Amino acid sequence: DGGITQSPKYLFRKEGQNVTLSCEQNLNHDAMYWYRQDPGQGLRLIYYSQIVNDFQKGDIAEGYSVSREKKESFPLTVTSAQKNPTAFYLCASNRNTGELFFGEGSRLTVL
């Protein structure tokens, strides 16, 4: 079945460590997105990529990095520069009729 796979589902990190969240899609979508969600809040855009080897900052990119070396993959690295990384992270891809397809999310907790 086509879809978006995020891993890991749960992740614990010590302060000062970088961590990479995986996002893979087999929908052949060009555009992909990363969002952050804090408890009781809406989705905030971190980075998005319209095409392979190209990506743009969203509204809260500081402390995060991404790459887009393959169409299917858009990993997000949460660096030690991110001051408050504990959150729910959501990856999405964009169908050419405008609908976004989301993964099930990765919940990161900093110990």
Place this chain on the structure above:
Amino acid sequence: DAKTTQPPSMDCAEGRAANLPCNHSTISGNEYVYWYRQIHSQGPQYIIHGLKNNETNEMASLIITEDRKSSTLILPHATLRDTAVYYCIVRVVTSYDKVIFGPGTSLSVIP
């Protein structure tokens, strides 16, 4: 900033129609209205979208006013499983640009 405004919360009795409003007074002529919902701790799910005509699918109906400045998502017979946060966004179909989500409406379906 999000281009839409929604009430923060609503209640609906089980079995009754849930009518969720969305204001998008600055919508452009080529922007569509999209609706998503997010059940707790899951990725958002696409529901429906439209340009100016009313739309219906197996999940819901979308009513867009003639001036396109507002819309209503209708869940015809709400069930407890419809309890979720509902997001209304506007965007151009062919654009792979930023997709911004507002805080949405938290719908509680009451037994």
